[in-house]
Amino acid sequence: MVNFKENEELKTLNHSCAHLMAQAIKHLYPQAKFWVGPVVAEGFYYDVDLGEDVIRDEDIEKIEKEMKKIAKSGKKIMRREVSKAEAMEMFQNDEYKLDLISDLEDGNITVYDQGDFTDLCRGPHVDNVKLCRNFKLIRHSGAYWKGDSKNKVLQRIYGVCFPTAEELEAHLKLLEEAKERDHRKIGKDMNLFMVDDLVGRGLPMFLPKGYVIWQELENYIKNKERKLGYLHVMTPCVGTVNLYKTSGHWDHYKENMFPPMEMEGESFVLRPMNCPHHMMIYANRRHSYKDLPIRIGEIAHDFRYESSGTLKGIERGRHFCQNDAHLFVTPEQIEDEFTKVVDLIFSTYKDFGITNYRCVLSLRDPANKEKYHDDDAMWNKAEDALRTVLNDLKIDYTEEIGEAAFYGPKLDVNVQPAVGNEITLSTCQLDFCLPAKFNLSYVDRDGEKKTPVVLHRAILGSLDRFMAYILEETKGNLPTWLAPVQVRVMPVKTDNEELTAYAKEICDALEAKDVRVELDDRSEKLGYRMREGQVQKVPYLLVVGFNEKEDRTVSFRLHGEKDTTVLPLDEFVEKLENEIKNKLRTHIGAEK
Structure with missing residues (x-):
């Protein structure tokens, strides 16, 4: 994954794109006021105060459309040096910019103009807005002004920008892959x-x-x-604070520790x-x-x-x-x-x-x-x-x-x-x-x-x-020995006592070998139960029908595969016991 802060070309381009986004927001929301818009490892963001308006998912598309319109104009991005007094006058109605200017020294203040938009910034920037045309706004969230929970919540919008459309497309594919691999999403899907x-x-x-x-x-x-x-x-x-003073952690690591708890004249810390x-x-x-x-x-x-x-x-x-x-x-x-x-x-x-x-x-x-x-x-x-x-x-x-x-x-x-x-x-x-x-x-x-x-x-x-x-x-497709549920057994007809009885017999045989098995005999359609088992990444999905009952076999499908395999029940139990005991990775590996 690209680190935008470590690549000077991308860093400058994304900084300029942050200004492009701010200009588009100002066109759509004339009351908008801006705090800071830095480049971060994953692209750029800008913190915005829109007053009573709130950015929603559908608004992002409008902002992108306006950004493309501005980028197409090809306006030059021009640097200007101004005095502190001039800067204060220029941004007199923007308390956020005034706060920034108050900390600056006179003689070291610059602003950048691009068409009808001017922003306080030290730069550098690309030559013109057309160079920022290969962008995508990624997400939005709330953020406290100056990171202080006592302050107002501003709206933070994240984006990325690349020199070429091909590079942008490749990056967006990586972001989609990252979403699929995010352990928080997988943990939610699998109830972990x-x-x-x-x-x-x-x-x-x-x-x-x-x-x-x-x-x-x-x-x-x-x-x-x-x-x-x-x-x-x-x-x-x-442990006591004295324990960590003895070790030296108190002097070198105190800022990363929870504060002390005072009890009966002693100080303790987690x-x-x-x-x-x-x-x-x-x-x-x-x-x-x-x-x-x-x-x-x-x-x-x-x-x-x-x-x-x-x-x-x-x-x-x-x-x-x-x-x-x-x-x-x-x-x-x-x-x-x-x-x-x-x-x-x-x-x-x-x-x-x-x-x-x-x-x-x-x-x-x-x-x-x-x-x-x-x-x-x-x-x-x-x-x-x-x-x-x-x-x-x-x-x-x-x-x-x-x-x-x-x-x-x-x-x-x-x-x-x-x-x-x-x-x-x-x-x-x-x-x-x-x-x-x-x-x-x-x-x-x-x-x-x-x-x-x-x-x-x-x-x-x-x-x-x-x-x-x-x-x-x-992607949550764990090897069988590590999977929370290793086998799910599903009778084709959940209202048939004979099928349900055989399904329970299969479960009993597997549990006797310490296999983690679930019986899914809910009155849902088989297709629904199969799909749910796939979402929860169960390695072995067993379907029990009349043929399996008569032949004392199991029909199973491995996670991620379409083919069904049929084995005698005893042979399947032995196969699975061996796979789990020896921590084999026969059909589930790290997907790249």
């Missing part, structure tokens, strides 16, 4: 999760079918971890991460070098106060569950344990068919040390150690300055979704800092106390974000 403002923005609730997927992911990763010697724990969702709790579990008893490595894992509930504008379904919320673990190791064990973490990441990606990813070594920004724990020697040691391990493992990676955790460098594994920008799924962080802050130790073979090194790692990242990623990659 919900969000309600009465509960709180950014606090998703998993419905029964969504929680099935969540539990399957939890069981999957925990089973893999157990085989590698991980010990799973459960820790509270709150935890944003789990490492301080796991440090205390390690500190609970004495350790010898023979105990290490110790691998503590947890599917942990965390809370971060994300701004409302960044919230997106279960991909980014204020509550989420991390597939977190902390490995306490000796310095000599770093490479071996780091290698095992990397192997676990790649093994997991293979199971899910994830192939489009890259590895990033995230380092401290030496020019901005305030963001990080202040210990140059520690940072040099940690970064060199991680770089050496990656080189020894012959892993291709790039280095990115300023992306480290505040306590140490990390390996991030970033995946490229079918639609949208790259995201980080997995991470492994090398930490010499927190073990020292918590005075952690082990007795080495020479009888001396030593400080362990900690590897912070998350394979699925957060289960919530991983689930959103998988839903979008597959």
